[in-house]
Amino acid sequence: MSQASALSVSTREFLRQPNLVGSAFPASRYLVEALLDPIDWAKLRVVVEFGPGTGPLTRAILERMVPGSCLVAIDLSPHFTRHLQETIDDPRLLAVTASAESVVDILEEHALAQADMIVTGIPFSTMSADQGNRILDASADVLQGDGALLAYQMRSTIAPMLALRFGDVQCAYVWRNLPPCHLYWARRPLKHGD
Template sequence: MTMREFLRSPSGVGSAFPASAALVRAALDPVDFSAARLVVEFGPGEGPFTRELLRRMPAGSTLLTIDTSHRFTRYLQESLPDPRLHAVTGSAASLNVILRRLGLGPVDRIVTGIPFSTIAPDLGARILDSSVEALGEQGQIIAYQMRDAVAPLLAARFAEVRTARIWRNMPPCRIYWASGRSG
């Protein structure tokens, strides 16, 4: 399914291949999800991160996934019958509208695979601005990217940005952990 969606919208799908288990572990292992009440995932695709997030999140928490593809949203709804999962078709730039509509917030963690290198720069900025607005005081963004286009966007909005490179993924990815609002 990922390959088909990639061919339909190469600039909107980060990769033709789902995230590897090695990438998922590398991105999520340094993050504490034990007290997370609300986690948001942008661009879940077929859900390799979604499944692991649900495994790590406590009972009674909520995972909101937002994808521009109704096919991915429907797939998640059908394949993951977990009451904590709310899969929505929409734009990550509309995060705060979606949160208000669902009566959710503030957000503890945002995980994103949105390809910031292939979307319009103003859209990337709007997505991160809405993310910063939605995050709680201890909120954090975890981004996995093939390129580094997201790095300056994160650096402009967060006091701390850590990064790592994971080679055991097709294609290799950079991982960013951003926290502490700037200014």
């Protein structure tokens, strides 16, 4: 897939639904490497991605995942999920058009009990606090006890929300991305109601 094609799909979806798409530009390789390189991929069997867009992170995740694992990519836009299905030929990828809030139901539907990791670029700064809380509650509930949530965000809105739901949150900043982004690695999920 050409970068021009991915940029065209990203830009079109951003213009159609700017509050639902984090950026008109796909994640840079610098952001992808900074976010994903610290992870021990050998241990991961089920990974969930919220808001895969045109799939720069999706492809990088699949490159790192072991055979027999599964990547569930969830996006509200059928244009993005169709793009992933048409441009990524990998049996480990399951692209689903749905809200991230329904992650528990989606995994159950596909006989996947829990996730080892969630990666998200959906913009928590443009959604309601209630919706953001529901997504992060569902995320903490669906993750294994030693699971992690990785997030890349233009703004730091998500930081206090992660602190309430994870026992360990680390952060960094990547300048070499358009736009520059905050990165978060949240580990040790606290189950909803704990």
